[in-house]
Amino acid sequence: MKLSKRGEYALRSLINLGIASKVGRPLVRVTELAKAEELPVKFLEQVMQQLREAGFVKSERGKHGGYRLAKPPEAVRIGEVVRLIDGPLAPIGCVSQTAYEPCNCPDEAHCGLRMLMLDVRNAIAAILDRYTLADVVEVTTRKMTRDGIPLPFSAESPPSAIRRAREARKGAASSSPAEGVIHQILGDYAI
Amino acid sequence: MKLSKRGEYALRSLINLGIASKVGRPLVRVTELAKAEELPVKFLEQVMQQLREAGFVKSERGKHGGYRLAKPPEAVRIGEVVRLIDGPLAPIGCVSQTAYEPCNCPDEAHCGLRMLMLDVRNAIAAILDRYTLADVVEVTTRKMTRDGIPLPFSAESPPSAIRRAREARKGAASSSPAEGVIHQILGDYAI
């Protein structure tokens, strides 16, 4: 049930672009994005082009160019990005909601594997289609701020960014363990 | 988040061996297993050998040979099988519980992607490590029986097998939609 490296790099870069945007420096060079997560630059270039073609980021060419988010991070569901890069979320084609393909089992309606994998697909989609890029950025920055770690990509002096981030509510309400890590940290912000 | 064909075929065959065992004909030839789901015979041979080496099935050689389950289906968690064939359930290595690998991000503790993928891993594991082969077999046979479809691999006349299966309880209790398809069909049998 792997996420490909492409997918991982795409998500990492989008999250970093979200942080950069929040910090007031939305335009980031590929080399910076690569450096932040130790990714191979040329490979990341390809991934960023794919994100650009799909409308998730915009590029600016020439000196002082770079990439920025093309939409507000609230409008980007993580599931969308994963589907673009890695294809359907479903473990097998016959339970995909967005790209259904029949399997060759004799009777889909009475296929135990299908029922099981449908549950898995729904569990995955419930997370990846629920949370947006904004949620993940919020979780990341909140946790860093809480622990006194300066946010990356701050062009201005970090303190201002930290202070700004600190305005956000703090106390993470404890909730059902079934709700997951993200939900716990987002607390009452979730949904 | 794909399940490989190997993994799919392995699970399909184990489920079929479980049904065959339930129906009183536990020993099944590879050609039969392949025919039941239209799988390539020689490829399935390899998969079955892998399952044998891992102790999930036992083989009998020679004429009238075949494969049978090596353990009671209650003792086989689906997650085990998937891990054997496809590796860890986790989408990325740094959230795997059974095969953790560090990623190269600067700070795992404050990595939003990691928190998100940890939730995904837990959601997948909550299903695949919760249900056993017996659960999936039960769901399949119960649904087939309810719909009057004869179970496969019946050597004896199908009616007897159907009658026997019909002894089992019927009414599937409706439960929280978050619990998933399998849980709903298993009803009060679950856990």
Place this chain on the structure above:
DNA sequence: TTTAAATCCCACTAAGTCAATGTAGTTTCA
């Protein structure tokens, strides 16, 4: 004892994916 039927074992391949790398070109700004 031979033969048929099954698993077992090993090698191989064709296609695709992954993770880059290389090279050249284009745009923009100083």
Place this chain on the structure above:
DNA sequence: TGAAACTACATTGACTTAGTGGGATTTAAA
């Protein structure tokens, strides 16, 4: 004009996936 950055395209090597093929071995039955 030149440096810095993105853009485009081609290629590559390693690896994985999904199979295929050919026997060797084992067992049961004729």
